[in-house]
Amino acid sequence: MVIELLKFKVALDLGEDFIQKDAQIWTTAPAEYPGFLGKEVWISPNxxxxxxxxxxxxxxxxxxxxxxxxxxxxxxxxxxxLGESYSIVESAEYQVRKFPHL
Known part of the structure; x- marks a missing residue:
């Protein structure tokens, strides 16, 4: 499995709207393609x-x-x-390796 990580800076008052629109647009579109397994959205409390x-x-x-x-x-x-109220500040790729439980 491969993880695509994106980090956005979003206007403070648009965070929840960004998450909802992202789910409606940027989650449903890739879901139509082979290999898409799912998506999570992480929010920092800090x-x-x-x-x-x-x-x-x-x-x-x-x-x-x-x-x-x-x-x-x-x-x-x-x-x-959303207008121009956000910017991408990081894009990264990770591979997932699972290990047996010890």
Whole structure:
């Protein structure tokens, strides 16, 4: 499994709206593609302007097979919903390795 981690800085008064629109637009769209396993959104109790979506993919190949041409179309639905009240501050990739219980 591969984890796609994104970190957004969101206007303080739009955090909950960002999370709801993200679920409606940026979660439903990738769910249509093979390899999408799910998504979590992490909120820091200490940094109220940070929103961290964690996207789970079966394989890196399936994640990277997401058609790049589709991304601007998805984003074009998201921007009108929130305006320019957010910015991406980090993007990272992690592999999950499971170990047997000791």
């Amino acid at each position: 940094h109220h302007t940070e929103v961290i979506p964690i996207i789970l993919w079966a394989t890196r190949e399936q994640w990277k097979a997401l058609p790049q041409a589709d991304l601007p179309t998805i984003e074009s639905k998201f921007i009108p919903a």
